[in-house]
Every structure is written in structure tokens, then in C-alpha cells.
Amino acid sequence: MIIVTEPTATEEQIERIIARVHEFGLEAQVNRDGARVIVGVIGPEPMVREKPLAAMPGVESVFPAAKPYRLAGRESRGTASTVDICGLSIGAESAIALICGPCSVESRERMLSIARTLKDSGARMLRGGAFKPRTSPYSFQGLREEGLRFLAEARNETGLPVITEVMDARDLPVVERYADCLQIGARNMQNFSLLREVGRSHLPVLLKRGFGATVNELILSAEYILNEGNTKLMLCERGIRTFETATRYTLDLSAVPLLKAKTHLPIVVDPTHAVGLREFIPQMAIASIAAGADAIMLEVHDSPGCAKSDGEQALLPDTFTKLVPRLRAVANAIGRDL
Ligand code: PEP
Numbered sequence: 555m556i557i558v559t560e561p562t563a564t565e566e567q568i569e570r571i572i573a574r575v576h577e578f579g580l581e582a583q584v585n586r587d588g589a590r591v592i593v594g595v596i597g598p599e600p601m602v603r604e605k606p607l608a609a610m611p612g613v614e615s616v617f618p619a620a621k622p623y624r625l626a627g628r629e630s631r632g633t634a635s636t637v638d639i640c641g642l643s644i645g646a647e648s649a650i651a652l653i654c655g656p657c658s659v660e661s662r663e664r665m666l667s668i669a670r671t672l673k674d675s676g677a678r679m680l681r682g683g684a685f686k687p688r689t690s691p692y693s694f695q696g697l698r699e700e701g702l703r704f705l706a707e708a709r710n711e712t713g714l715p716v717i718t719e720v721m722d723a724r725d726l727p728v729v730e731r732y733a734d735c736l737q738i739g740a741r742n743m744q745n746f747s748l749l750r751e752v753g754r755s756h757l758p759v760l761l762k763r764g765f766g767a768t769v770n771e772l773i774l775s776a777e778y779i780l781n782e783g784n785t786k787l788m789l790c791e792r793g794i795r796t797f798e799t800a801t802r803y804t805l806d807l808s809a810v811p812l813l814k815a816k817t818h819l820p821i822v823v824d825p826t827h828a829v830g831l832r833e834f835i836p837q838m839a840i841a842s843i844a845a846g847a848d849a850i851m852l853e854v855h856d857s858p859g860c861a862k863s864d865g866e867q868a869l870l871p872d873t874f875t876k877l878v879p880r881l882r883a884v885a886n887a888i889g890r891d892l
């Protein structure tokens with residue numbers, strides 16, 4: 555919502571308008587445009603809409619913001635935002651973070667041993683699915699709460715924050731008990747009721763792009779989360795479906811600069827699910843950093859031949875360890891740390 559003041563409004567009236575916005579628990583973005591003051595009111599949309607601000611002395615008009623991306627849009631904030639996950643900062647000027655782990659949490663021992671190796675090699679966050687969105691209902695569906703426990707144990711031992719997918723709003727309370735960051739998978743990018751639920755969570759969220767979704771649709775899904783008040787949001791490019799079938803999906807790297815221009819949100823790239831073939835993932839991870847990603851998600855497994863999901867695309871720990879300095883070199887070349 556935009557409030558425009560009368561040209562004759564006094565400083566005192568303007569201060570009172572801004573104070574009222576704050577009283578409602580909303581944010582006021584103040585711009586001076588000649589004699590008028592333009593106040594952008596930021597907060598959950600239904601809350602903003604119901605506020606009786608038009609009748610205040612000094613107010614000339616109140617109208618809804620016309621921008622399609624009211625909260626995710628770059629202009630709503632001006633600068634790029636960062637998301638803090640247990641002390642790990644992702645976005646803007648922060649170091650590029652590597653988010654790594656197996657596709658699924660498979661056992662306590664495996665999760666702990668992969669986590670130790672990843673920590674030693676330079677990963678900054680651990681991933682692992684406990685609720686798995688599988689194409690076939692007969693495939694491994696995840697260890698559920700037991701998997702979350704193993705993931706939390708790996709976090710406690712290594713100190714690395716953990717991210718895991720929440721597939722169903724009914725599982726959110728249990729996932730929140732163990733995880734440091736929620737992942738919304740590609741298949742749920744437009745599950746609007748789930749987006750609203752995680753929008754009310756206290757945890758940061760990584761929203762993955764649906765493989766049939768446009769950049770515009772991804773940003774509008776982000777609005778659902780932001781609109782509920784959760785501003786700790788990151789977007790993830792993970793490949794889209796094209797006519798090309800030689801790779802699992804097609805990594806849309808041009809989405810990275812595009813999303814950075816259109817939004818203020820940190821952008822993560824997951825080359826693993828996009829390429830789907832172990833051999834070509836390092837090259838695309840390097841390219842993702844060059845394209846401007848704030849974090850890279852990579853699946854790593856110590857025995858991919860026995861993995862319960864996505865084994866063909868998991869990097870071996872040794873490949874990951876050797877890749878890290880190459881990623882760092884590219885990051886440094888574009889003026890960023892890793
Ligand atoms: C995953 O990260 O394990 C996953 C299932 O990813 P996506 O939702 O991108 O397919």
C-alpha cells in the first residue's frame with residue numbers, strides 16, 4: 555500500500571502517519587518527492603489492506619502498490635537481502651555457501667560420516683531429505699522423524715545448520731523441531747497452502763523452482779511466503795523441463811541474474827538435480843558461481859551405487875573435496891569469498 559501526503563502536510567502530521575504505520579506492526583518506507591511524501595507500507599497484505607490510514611490528517615490518498623512483486627521485488631527494498639541461518643549468512647555480500655549432503659537421510663552412521671567429511675571439506679550447511687517426494691509411490695519415501703533425528707545429530711556434532719524438505723503442512727511441527735531451514739521442493743512450488751504455512755514459520759525457507767514454472771511464477775510463489783511475514787526466504791534454481799532429455803532437466807542459469815535483478819532475495823543454484831549426471835555437475839557448479847549464485851546445493855554420497863535415491867547424480871566425497879578450491883577460485887575471480 556502506498557500513502558501519499560498532501561503538499562501542505564506538516565512534518566508533525568507526517569511523523570504521526572509513520573508512527574501509526576509502526577503501531578500496526580508494519581514497516582514504513584519513506585520517500586520524499588518534492589512537497590509530497592510517499593510512504594510505502596510493507597507487511598502482510600491483508601493486514602496492510604485493513605488499516606484505516608486514509609482518514610488521517612495530512613493524507614491525500616492511499617492506494618494499493620501496483621507492483622506485482624510487492625515484497626520480493628528489488629525496488630521494495632532497494633538492496634539485496636541476506637538470510638541468517640544459525641549464524642550462517644547467505645546472500646548479498648556474504649561468502650558463497652555450499653549446502654551439501656545426501657539426497658535422503660538413509661542411516662545414522664552414513665549421515666554422520668558424510669557430515670564429518672563435508673564439514674572438513676568446506677561445506678557450510680548440511681542437507682538430507684527425511685520426507686522424500688518420489689515420482690513412484692513404491693520408491694523409498696524417507697525415514698521421516700527418525701531421519702530428522704539423524705540430521706539433527708549431524709548438526710549437533712559438526713555445528714553445521716541443517717536444511718530438509720517439508721512436503722506437507724501436517725509435518726511442519728515435527729520438521730521445525732529438528733531443522734534449521736525448511737526446503738520447499740520443486741513439486742510443491744505452487745502448493746499455496748503449504749507456502750502460507752511455512753510463511754508463518756520462524757525458520758528460514760528455501761523455495762525451489764518448479765520444473766515447469768516460469769521465473770515470474772517462482773517470484774509470485776515467494777510472495778505467498780513473504781506475505782505471511784516470513785522474510786527469511788531464498789530462491790533456488792534447480793533445472794526446468796525442456797525438450798532436451800540428455801540431462802535430467804535443463805539448468806536455467808540465466809534465471810540467476812534475472813532473479814537478482816527482479817528480487818532482493820538470495821539465490822541458490824542446485825546443479826545436481828538439474829543435470830542429474832555426476833560427471834557434469836562440477837562444471838555446472840562452477841558456472842553457477844560465475845552466474846552469481848549466493849549458495850550452491852550439491853548432493854554428496856559416500857556410496858552412490860547403494861543410495862536409496864538419486865545415486866546417479868551424487869558426487870563422491872573425494873570429488874567434492876577437490877571441487878571446493880576450484881569453486882573458491884571462481885568466487886574470488888568475481889570478487890566473492892567462499
Ligand atoms: C531434493 O532436493 O532432494 C529434491 C527432491 O529436489 P527438487 O525438489 O528440486 O526435485
Ligand code: MN
Pocket residue numbers: 657658827853863864
Ligand atoms: Mn535428490
